[in-house]
Amino acid sequence: MNARRALPALAAALAGVGLLVAAASHADGGTADSADVRTGGDTTVWADGRNAFSFPLATLSDEERARFAVGNSFFRRNWVEAPASTKARDGLGPHFIARSCGGCHVQDGRGAPPELFKRIGPAGQEQPVALLMRLSVPGTPEAHAGVVPEPTYGDQFNNSAIPGVKPEGQVTIRQVPIRGRFADGTPYVLRKPLYGFKDLGYGPMRADVMASPRIAPQLAGVGLLEAIAERDILANAAEQAAAQGPIKGQPNRVWDAFAGEARVGRFGWKANVASLAHQTAGAFLGDIGITSSKHPQQACTGAQADCRTAVPGGHDGAPEIDDRTLGDVVFYQATLAPAARRRADDPQVQRGQVLFQQAQCAACHRPSYTTGEPPFPALASPKVVGQRIWPYTDLLLHDLGEALADGRPDFAASGRQWKTPPLWGVGLIRGVNGHQRLLHDGRADGVLEAILWHGGEAEASRQQVLKFSRRDRDALVKFVESL
Template identity: 50%
Template structure:
């Protein structure tokens, strides 16, 4: 049975309506603006995603800034005089974490479709599973396409996206258009396996990750309903993935398909896959058996990322704060919030959760947070399917992404592109791409009057 928390005071009014005499309209609950509890920051500038948890001590904040420096560090090719900062590649996507997570925010497809993808990577796999139950890598290219390489090593190639416009209209006659992405790859090392499966993944925003890790697993599992026993059409379930530290399967929290169990493993995996940097967790270079030039390339030692640097970057990622909600008392925002819940969006985008005790992170522990996610997998329909399994996630399932902070994405990153591949140009298109378990909510949104659709979008912009 699903377990959800709906702390909002639910109103009964449509957008712009006046309450009947003697009856109160909708209102914000106390503390609703505190998306990250006591960690919340009040900033609406381009740096809104780059600030530390507000309840950190000065000593802890110093460690945050050290982690920030490593997050922004451009790694160099080995051997180099900058000992401890070399070992980039041999194959890689970016030179630094911030190259894809600009200002700790969200990546985007390129404006010009003639340009290759940069902050959107392409996952690769073939049918079957690896030794730990994860996706089986493509034999020549591995688990993701890496378009850059150090001298003497052949890059793997570039990926591109073009779009097909799909026009549509709401029942009231207002028109819209959805852009359907079409991907292509210029692979440099020969043909991939004919049964290769691909999945584009945009770099997500970094905010609030430590708070998500601090939510007790048992609380999240209460929302599982894989067989839809309550008949509400929602059948969220956990992904069970390999935990390299524990040497066992564990609850997946991070990534577009919840394929990483912990933030430190997510960080170590990004170091290896995105920058070609080994860590104590993943000490072997990411070269396939047929990539002899990759295997023969010089390294920056084993590991290239020291335990201290891995810990600092993980600490930084864990303690990036979530910006506060804006305009929580605005009548239009309140009406939009009511509609968000009425049409069922809150069944997956859980409004409120509470963190437990996260060892080593007192500022993240015991916080009431408003992430708008259940961290579970949901069938999102064929239109959003990538057809690529990832541990227990099938080709139609995606983890519910948190919505907190999305209203400031344009201010931080200069675009409004949403969903796992950035195809949606704003909230309306994102909603209209929903299918599967979210189809009824999508159709309810389509049926709303234009004024109410605007109110719901206004609520999302306040997050």
């Protein structure tokens, strides 16, 4: 058997064993047929702990499980600099943030900002890996681009590089406390991160640079999100526009390189990506420095001569990742299963669900959809079609106020708008990744802090939560963490 297929086949068998364990655990719970417990419909897995985000859809065939395992291998394993004897994985850099997809999405989960003020030798503050910095400057983007890149450093800041190439520099982070009180007098402290750059490798950035931090989100269920019909996302916007009140979500229409046309965005913190295929190819280039047929040139700017002359991976002029392997990595992500809800019968969780509705959280975090067709069937499973799913998102952009604003537009998204993130799996992040950092840059330590950062269209909801008693606040958090 080909070595490329033998090890992933073993991994697929092991994943199957894990699913049997998870299913047995569910059978003991006796709530398999509850629609709002089966977050991904028939595709749902019953799992928690370290691997909760890493199981394949429960309905995959044996052949699909084998492909899932191949994609998993290339998602998790590190790429190496060229030239190397490892021909299938060479081409790292020249600039990069991580050496693998799994370097940011550890255990297919959520990244976190570096521990502030942690010192690691003479280099100073720990550098972010799962937190990247988007860059742009004011102006009119080129066709198919959502932003105008910063001339010297491009549209993403990379703080690592292969030998012989200068890193672009280092990210600095400091915090400013924001203090407040709930109506019952209980104090709280939010910590606002302030970002900067130092030790720039290629000279200063433009004075009008706009920088935006973005944390790596968890991936379970993204293939089901991709199968939500565009008409349903547009219907969300139409319903909100017709309703009274401040909630007025907007879709972001973005260029998709795989479709060859503009489509409604649904991935990325500003919904600036329409498909997993486009997202994955872009991340390979921007985060790891791996070229593909859609991105055949390295993202080196005119000021980065050492980057432009670095030895490429790939062979005979071919991209560093071939279409088949890239497709397997996309398929892997598209078939990661959402985990079933936990503690849905807990009276406090049920109380929290009532409060969730009362605070109008569901106006943006729409609970449920029935999925349609995936955009690229060859890169997904037909098992995602026709599933009743419970992701709790409208996939629209909302103005969340000045406190969360990054001031950086992206396609139709303004500098104050963010996409509503799905809430399924939020309560599992601590078990998978050992933290509970939420929002676009991980500034919120848990669900309640995330709510307190909301403003703009969500200010009225925030004000309601500020009036909740401690018991009700706890119930609201428990409900969200059960999803």
